[in-house]
Amino acid sequence: MNRLSARLVVAAAFGFAPFALPAATTVEDRIFAGRFECVAGCRFHFLAEISGNDPAPWAAVLATWYGFNGFGFWAPLSAASQAYIASSPFALSAYMPAANRDMPSYGYDWDPENIPTLEAQLRSLADASAEQGRIVWNGMAEFDQGGGDWAQGRPPPSAALTREQNYVRYRDFYLHTLGMGGVLGRTPEQRGYVFAAVADFPWTAHWAYDWGADLVMGERIIDELSGIVPGMSFYRGAGTQHGKAWGFDFSTWRYWTDSPTEYDAQDRLTGGWSASWFERHLYLAYMGGADVVHMEPAEYFNPSGAPNPLGATVGEFAAFAIDRHPVRPRSHVPFALMIDPYSGFDPKFGEYLQGDGVWYGQLPYADSDHLIDNLLQLAYPGHERHGTLVPGGPQNVAEYRARLAAGEDPRPWEPMGTSRWGDVFDILTTTASTPALVRHRVLALATAQAMTPALRDRVRRFVAAGGVLVINAAQVAPDDASLSGVELTGVTAQSNNSVWLGDGTGFGEPTYRYAKVALQGAAVVARNAAGDPLITRYAIGSGEVYLVTPILFQDDARQQILGIVGKLFDVLAARYAPAAVEGPPALYQLNADDRHTTVALYNGAGSVWSGAVRFPRPTGAFRTVEWRSDASVPHQVDANTLLVPASVPPYGVRIYALERLP
CATH class of the missing domain: 3.40.50.880 (Class I glutamine amidotransferase (GATase) domain)
Incomplete structure (x- = not known):
């Protein structure tokens, strides 16, 4: 079925609604106050990256089958690619790294002569678009990688320097040595398009905005980086602090399978991550307030031409986020946790980054880092298990592949923590x-x-x-x-x-x-x-x-x-809190506005999660609904609250909503 016409406008979510503020007294205050105007009127963009010189035909297939409303094309753009975007409602993320140089491992050769051509193409597309933020240059893709081609020439962190001194060397490498200051040192109005960065490590997201990026996406769904929780706190917080859009770049790579997410002809996973893992991440990102989710290149069809499990998952998510529930209530994020701007702090994760180190694990913890670590452990118990090898699961690449080939369920090998108060x-x-x-x-x-x-x-x-x-x-x-x-x-x-x-x-x-x-x-x-x-x-x-x-x-x-x-x-x-979760520990998110209050529940266990959601009793007419199915659910009423019995299948997602009726 062709779903291209079913695109609606969404309201972006940036934390809790602001309360009374004394009149703005600084230029910074006045500029910040206006920055949310564009974001609040922009669509949620769900993009599929497609490599190659002629991506438009495949983009049309993915839009029709799976409902993507944007695409990542490699740049400079062909005439056919430009024409496809110009004649469609789709967002564009043009992929041409400028914060890196030649990357032999990726088959990428840097040519600065391509920049004027690309900028002219992007400005032309943006000028013809009525939607702000639709045309993006993804020019700092994974700029902060921990090593390899992407980090060649970058000064390593030094324990002999203060963290601020390390930051200055790091910043100057990008802005001066690589010349990114000439691109970043302009406003979106001067550029005529949106400039994006993909930050692998959450502590660089604030820096990318400081340098001039308009959109920062955190790369996730990869066990060589920390988890989406509490990583979302950094990316969303950086976007909120700078009054700019934010989102995620979802990989499909799993280090412990040495491959991306792939399936055989029987739709059996042969590498990468389970469809359930993607499902939970997609809904976490959307209900967490992300403006953009960008999917790195992936295979969505099996050899017979039918959707594989990943294809079915992204299609269902697009139908939910773009067609059926394009207006999200605001993410309930009541707490701001303030850290030092040069901390280089990353939540613990995986087999090799459990130590007390920051700045790629190269500098030892300071007192403030212990404090941040312990606060995150309190708020998000078990988050550090992301990317680890669990007891009873495969313990190396060969065993991982062998047990997948034998048809074992990979979901127990993908640990995800819980939350004490929600995503707050x-x-x-x-x-x-x-x-x-x-x-x-x-x-x-x-x-x-x-x-x-x-x-x-x-x-x-x-x-x-x-x-x-x-x-x-x-x-x-x-x-x-x-x-x-x-x-x-x-x-x-x-x-x-x-x-x-x-x-x-x-x-x-x-x-x-x-x-x-x-x-x-x-x-x-x-x-x-x-x-x-x-x-x-x-x-x-x-x-x-x-x-x-x-x-x-x-x-x-x-x-x-x-x-x-x-x-x-x-x-x-x-x-x-606009609602409360009762039952065993779970990862959950709260969202609320004048019309809706939602509780999104994520089950990382192999048994059914059973509990309840308690809402304050509203005045006037209302109904209680589970949003994934759009089915009404029963509730019990007392003098002050509504109690909705809730259950989440193993490794599943359920979103319970209180909807106030006109």
Whole structure:
């Protein structure tokens, strides 16, 4: 069936809706405020990359069979390719790396003479398009790869330099040595098209935006990189901080099969990843708010010409995201987690990147890195298992291929973690503007230093606008009492217990050191057996500041976030959650707007997940629906809530929705 006419406009999702903000006082604030206007009116783009000199005929096949609404063509573009895009509603991502040089392993030869030709082609297509963001030059594809052809000539990180000094060398290599500054140093209006980067490592996404990229996609579905969760927190956070579009570039490569996703004539997987793995990633990306999902070249048909399992999966997803549910409620991302801009931090993953290292694993953890790692472990338990070899599964390439050939189910060999509060974090850097901060309800600092005056000013404005600040005693200066409501005494002590005063919940903690404070207007929320404050609350206007006295929120061994700090995040997460998930641990996402509240559940286990979703009871007419099937589901009503029984098949996805009727 031809599905080309069934394309609708979607509203992009960028975290929680902003609350009241004092009038913009800086040029940065005013520029940022306008950047969301285009994104909010752009379609969700689902692109298939097609290599070769004549991709248009194959693009027509993929659009008809699977519903892609955009394509990646290798550039410079042929006349036929240009004509196809010009006469269709499809988005274009023109693939011509400019942040790399000759790459023999990929058969790519760099020729700077091609740039003027490509730019003229892109401008012509963009000028004729009514849709902003439709025409893209993917000019920094996987620019930050960890080694090989793609990284030739790049200065390696050095432990003899500060992280900022390492960053300056890294940045200058791309902007000056490779000459990318001439391309990036222009606005989209000056270029006449969108410039995109694909960041393999989540910590470079902010940098690509800083240098001038308009769109950054994170490469995922590959076990040589960390997982989509919590990687999405970095990519979405970088897009939110810069007010620009973001998305994913999905590979099909699995290191442990030494091949992409491929099937035999019986649709049996011979390498790569299961269709279930793609399914979960596609819905995670879409419900997480991605503006773009770009599929690297893949085979979607079996030898008989029918869709293989990957083809069936992408076709079903396109029907869901583009045809049936093109308007997503906003992603519920109440927390902004603020880190140092030069951290080089990557979540742990795989067999070989489980150590305490940053910057491609070449620099040792600092105190702030332990803090980030432990916060992510708290929020997304088990995320570090992505790409690992699980007990009982294949332990090398040969065994992997042999067991696939024998028909074994690969899904148990693709571990995926869970989430404690949903997909609730955006990772911002300490350079984020106040307008970026106020797209969130809660700001938590994940740095090991006291705030600079500039950061303190932005944080104050965030709190004054009604935000909630979670800050540690190590992050404030002795004279910050007007912000925290406490005064540091300069004395520290140790303890191994805590209690939350609101409900009396007590925790036996690993040994931790904490700062002793004198109250200067703040109220005690948690304390230890010695009676010393562990968490205080201080109201400033309509906002509030929670000061945590245990050093950097964690135990002395820097192995975990303290139970009492987890309790604080539990309380804040529950305060803002538009729905609640009840049952065994699961990976889930919350989305909400005036019309819909959805809960997307992802089951990474081999048994059925059974639980329930609880929504606040709405006023007026409503219905409860499972969005994958668009079938009504039963609910139970009490005075304040709706309880929807929920189940998710093994390795499956279900999306439960509360729909308020006109």
